[in-house]
Amino acid sequence: MFKLPTLLDGAMGTMLQKSGMAPGTIPETLNLTDPEKVAAVHRAYIRAGSHAVYANTFGANALKLKQTGYTPAEVIAAGIRIARECAAETGAMVGLDVGPLGVMLEPLGSLPFEDAVRLYAEIMRAGAENGADLIAIETMSDLAETRAALIAAREETDLPVFVTMSFDTTGRTFTGCTPASMARTMEGLGATAVGVNCSLGPKEMIPIVREIAENTRLPVIAKPNAGLPDPVTGEYGVDAEGFAAAMQELAAAGAEILGGCCGTDPDYIRALGNGMTQWAGTAGQRRGSVRTGAVCTGPVCLETDRVRVIGERINPTGKKRLQQALLEEDLDYLVNLAIQQQDAGADLLDLNVGYPGVDEVQMLPRAVKAIQAAVDLPLQLDTTNPAALEAALRVYNGKAAVNSVNGKEESLATVLPLVKKYGAAVVGLTLDESGIPDTAEKRVKIAEKILKRAEAIGIPREDVWIDCLVLTVSAQQEQAAETLRAVRLVTEELGLKTVLGVSNISFGLPNRLLITQTFLAAALEAGLTMPIVNPNLPEVMNVIAARRVLDGTDEGCRAYVERYAGTEEKKTTPGAEMSLQDAIRKGLRKEAGRLTAGAIETRGEMEIVEQELIPALEKTGEEYEQGKVFLPQLLSAAQAAQAAFEEIRGSLVKKGEKGTERGTVIMATVQGDIHDIGKNIVITVLENYGYRVTDLGKDVPPETIVREAEEKSVRLVGLSALMTTTLPAMAETVRQLKALKTPPLVMVGGAVVTADYARSIGADFYAKDVRDAVKITNSVFS
Amino acid sequence: MEERIRSLAEEALRYLGAARADRETHRMAEETAELLTKKLRPQYTWRAFRLQREAGGFLMLEAGIVLGGTLAERMLADCETAVLLTCTLGAAFDRMLQEWQARDMARAAVLDACGSAFTETGCDEAGQEIASRFAGQFLTDRFSPGYGDLPLTLQGEILRALDATRRLGVTANESCLLIPCKSVTAVIGLSDRMQPARIRGCGLCGMKENCKYRKKGETCGV
Numbered sequence A: 001m002f003k004l005p006t007l008l009d010g011a012m013g014t015m016l017q018k019s020g021m022a023p024g025t026i027p028e029t030l031n032l033t034d035p036e037k038v039a040a041v042h043r044a045y046i047r048a049g050s051h052a053v054y055a056n057t058f059g060a061n062a063l064k065l066k067q068t069g070y071t072p073a074e075v076i077a078a079g080i081r082i083a084r085e086c087a088a089e090t091g092a093m094v095g096l097d098v099g100p101l102g103v104m105l106e107p108l109g110s111l112p113f114e115d116a117v118r119l120y121a122e123i124m125r126a127g128a129e130n131g132a133d134l135i136a137i138e139t140m141s142d143l144a145e146t147r148a149a150l151i152a153a154r155e156e157t158d159l160p161v162f163v164t165m166s167f168d169t170t171g172r173t174f175t176g177c178t179p180a181s182m183a184r185t186m187e188g189l190g191a192t193a194v195g196v197n198c199s200l201g202p203k204e205m206i207p208i209v210r211e212i213a214e215n216t217r218l219p220v221i222a223k224p225n226a227g228l229p230d231p232v233t234g235e236y237g238v239d240a241e242g243f244a245a246a247m248q249e250l251a252a253a254g255a256e257i258l259g260g261c262c263g264t265d266p267d268y269i270r271a272l273g274n275g276m277t278q279w280a281g282t283a284g285q286r287r288g289s290v291r292t293g294a295v296c297t298g299p300v301c302l303e304t305d306r307v308r309v310i311g312e313r314i315n316p317t318g319k320k321r322l323q324q325a326l327l328e329e330d331l332d333y334l335v336n337l338a339i340q341q342q343d344a345g346a347d348l349l350d351l352n353v354g355y356p357g358v359d360e361v362q363m364l365p366r367a368v369k370a371i372q373a374a375v376d377l378p379l380q381l382d383t384t385n386p387a388a389l390e391a392a393l394r395v396y397n398g399k400a401a402v403n404s405v406n407g408k409e410e411s412l413a414t415v416l417p418l419v420k421k422y423g424a425a426v427v428g429l430t431l432d433e434s435g436i437p438d439t440a441e442k443r444v445k446i447a448e449k450i451l452k453r454a455e456a457i458g459i460p461r462e463d464v465w466i467d468c469l470v471l472t473v474s475a476q477q478e479q480a481a482e483t484l485r486a487v488r489l490v491t492e493e494l495g496l497k498t499v500l501g502v503s504n505i506s507f508g509l510p511n512r513l514l515i516t517q518t519f520l521a522a523a524l525e526a527g528l529t530m531p532i533v534n535p536n537l538p539e540v541m542n543v544i545a546a547r548r549v550l551d552g553t554d555e556g557c558r559a560y561v562e563r564y565a566g567t568e569e570k571k572t573t574p575g576a577e578m579s580l581q582d583a584i585r586k587g588l589r590k591e592a593g594r595l596t597a598g599a600i601e602t603r604g605e606m607e608i609v610e611q612e613l614i615p616a617l618e619k620t621g622e623e624y625e626q627g628k629v630f631l632p633q634l635l636s637a638a639q640a641a642q643a644a645f646e647e648i649r650g651s652l653v654k655k656g657e658k659g660t661e662r663g664t665v666i667m668a669t670v671q672g673d674i675h676d677i678g679k680n681i682v683i684t685v686l687e688n689y690g691y692r693v694t695d696l697g698k699d700v701p702p703e704t705i706v707r708e709a710e711e712k713s714v715r716l717v718g719l720s721a722l723m724t725t726t727l728p729a730m731a732e733t734v735r736q737l738k739a740l741k742t743p744p745l746v747m748v749g750g751a752v753v754t755a756d757y758a759r760s761i762g763a764d765f766y767a768k769d770v771r772d773a774v775k776i777t778n779s780v781f782s
Numbered sequence B: 001m002e003e004r005i006r007s008l009a010e011e012a013l014r015y016l017g018a019a020r021a022d023r024e025t026h027r028m029a030e031e032t033a034e035l036l037t038k039k040l041r042p043q044y045t046w047r048a049f050r051l052q053r054e055a056g057g058f059l060m061l062e063a064g065i066v067l068g069g070t071l072a073e074r075m076l077a078d079c080e081t082a083v084l085l086t087c088t089l090g091a092a093f094d095r096m097l098q099e100w101q102a103r104d105m106a107r108a109a110v111l112d113a114c115g116s117a118f119t120e121t122g123c124d125e126a127g128q129e130i131a132s133r134f135a136g137q138f139l140t141d142r143f144s145p146g147y148g149d150l151p152l153t154l155q156g157e158i159l160r161a162l163d164a165t166r167r168l169g170v171t172a173n174e175s176c177l178l179i180p181c182k183s184v185t186a187v188i189g190l191s192d193r194m195q196p197a198r199i200r201g202c203g204l205c206g207m208k209e210n211c212k213y214r215k216k217g218e219t220c221g222v
Helices: A013-018 A027-033 A035-047 A062-068 A072-087 A113-129 A143-156 A179-188 A202-213 A240-252 A266-274 A276-282 A320-327 A331-344 A360-374 A386-395 A409-421 A440-456 A479-494 A502-506 A512-526 A538-550 A555-564 A580-585 A589-600 A605-625 A631-655 A677-687 A702-711 A724-738 A755-760 A770-781 B003-015 B023-039 B069-075 B091-103 B105-133 B154-162 B164-168
Strands: A052-054 A093-098 A134-140 A161-165 A193-197 A220-223 A255-258 A294-297 A301-303 A310-314 A348-351 A379-382 A401-406 A425-429 A464-467 A497-501 A530-533 A663-669 A691-695 A716-720 A745-749 B043-054 B057-060 B065-067 B079-088 B183-191
Touching (some): A027 A035, A027 A062, A027 A072, A035 A052, A035 A072, A035 A266, A052 A072, A052 A134, A062 A072, A134 A143, A143 A161, A143 A179, A161 A220, A179 A193, A179 A301, A202 A220, A202 A240, A240 A255, A240 A266, A310 A331, A320 A331, A320 A631, A331 A348, A331 B091, A348 A360, A360 A379, A360 A386, A401 A409, A409 A440, A425 A440, A440 A479, A479 A497, A479 A512, A497 A502, A502 A530, A512 A530, A530 A538, A538 A555, A580 A605, A589 A605, A605 A631, A605 A770, A631 A677, A663 A677, A663 A702, A663 A770, A677 A691, A677 A716, A677 B105, A724 A745, A745 A770, B023 B091, B043 B154, B057 B069, B057 B079, B079 B154
Parallel strands (some): A052 A093, A093 A134, A161 A193, A193 A220, A220 A255, A310 A348, A310 A530, A379 A401, A401 A425, A425 A464, A464 A497, A663 A691
Antiparallel strands (some): A294 A301, B043 B057, B043 B079, B057 B065
């Protein structure tokens, strides 16, 4: 095991360049072609005093080495052997250096998370088999990729793992991850030390190191660049002495494993080592000093040190429209529920997709990915299915909350290990084999048991939240007071954060909101930290806003004042009633929805679709063709129509009637192509003509499109491509589709596609724009 | 409103073929441009490389990249040095666009176009910085993989030469598409002699077969 404080080495890449490595060479191949060049760098660092050197394996992954003919295993074996031979001189440790794969993971790019884990697993195995003393995952900028690497390291080896990411001057990584989120997520997943490397010079790193130190119990690593390189000369701006001096400040900010990155050389490390007696004194003093619980996503680290609202809306129990969306795998509907709650002020979102006929193991991780692509709020994964929970925890990008474990032996034994492995927070329900106890004291006992079991496997106490359980007051009146008492006891005696599903309290009573509001206020007073509520109800959020004023977390009452400023004046302007068609053509979503809801009371749903929605869309479409309205307006109208359709669907679902669908169309952006807004625009409009669109997404392999077309036996497939380099994938997809026994019609479009090209690859239609796509679809289904 | 935001909005609407849209749409574009410029800034990195004429084109010495083909031949004819440039709005833009698509597709389409225009202004800014570092020299027009016969496969090589994945978080996929989506790689030649504007009109444009402006007998103005 390594000792603290630790002196690491400096740059490898820039050193190899200086020693004459040919431009364009993949540096890791030198392990096999010119090992002496690599050994010289290691020896220089070891003689400069490094306690550990990183082997020349940064880019030794299957993707980057593909061109070279070498495998990661042989490059890594050679790299570690070279470092080991040099390290023998002083007994320095040898690190397996692991950098990014060089391609983007979903959702930004196309590499699936599990593929990344597999690629990293190959590297970690090779490192462990060849005797690395530790693993250094570094220069990462995507939290998802960093998670994949650390999960692979943990699953394949028992070695200590250092994890560092690169942050820019805005204090975030290139993908928007904060230092706090990085620290919380990586500590949860079992890193040995966390920190920052590359990208910045030592001075610019100070605030980042401080934020990391405040969010972890682990030792903090700092490996800055020697400033920034000059674009003309390639020289870095900070010299060895300046570097070593600035590093003292980084140590004071909390770093205790220090080294250098790009532009540093053995002189920098020697200077750093010379000052070590000074920095060793301050380093590590901050470790573990601040400790509040938190859950996070890359961009948002949410501490549980104050009242936080958990949105309850993504739960199909009693919600027909959501049940239908889940059965139809309509993830956009879930994303919209998430966005609504975010806008209404939720701090984290409960996510439950359990419903008969829904495969939770598939659906929960898909829902996590879809929501996380558009919404930054942390999620609380709500399921009783351990396989679904693990699948979702694996892909969840950040530190999740799990809802829930309870006092039953089976639950403790299955849920807690998953919470530990993926570093989540967990809600503990105060019930066990004998049900829900009727006194506060007995519920606290169960809470204690859950806490003890969690701590026994290494889940820190701040990550255990207790749900003292709300029972319906109209059925068990005396229990309301017991629940409140239990919340107070758990808060005061165990010092744990609490969660409550508040809305339950008022079930079955008239004027439910009044009971809910009053109970919520009382529970918050008793110490409740995280009410699970419907944030879309302003009355509920009013109580929260008031509470935040009274407990002082809304400093200067700013949020409260902002919430209510101007509400007096906000009156709807009365005026001439607008027609539904006008509302759609003007793109007024709320108005279109409201007018449709009104119209449903007197007219049939289908009549409204045929006499109002379609004619309004047609008129806008015609004006678009004539150049009187333009794409943004066309889309606004489509969305207003969507709001109207949503009312109609809701009404039909309530009556148990079949939908308004005119036919199913498959849409996809072809393999290799990741720009899909054009395809999404077409989908938005098609859906408003009553078509059901199966959106296969972007970068879709031909086989997936063919399989889907065959399974759903659709009549029309729409394909989009944006780049000349992806046109061959479009041609191949068309070829495979046309080879089916009953081939679908194919429409193609996208920036580089032409009518001639469409003909040449055997497509049936070329859609030059969104309006054209609608006309083609109408002609196919007429 | 700042002139910079207004011109960004105008440029975005032009990309969308909606320059003549109603006032409401113009206002939406201006709001979008304002939000975007408040939230993000284009980031760029560049480096100068010496050129050496070889049989296959120009070898960029410290990068080990060869710029072949007739476009490079024309553009760099008078140059002994050339700059490689990468500019990006970063992954935050991709996230923003994703969220906006879920909220409002009309605004998302406008945001997408604003993002393209904003990235171009980042390249212009980099161009000015380069010009000031090489005072007394003349810059050629900026040109990119995909223009004329300059192959898209250069995207990845340019990223490597600039260490742009590490420095800016930009990657290229197997189809040579850059991720994050609003990212550009480019080449600018440096010469002792005055450089004419060579990239004008449609001759070099990869979109010329399918350009919506050309179909209407107009040009995009580049």
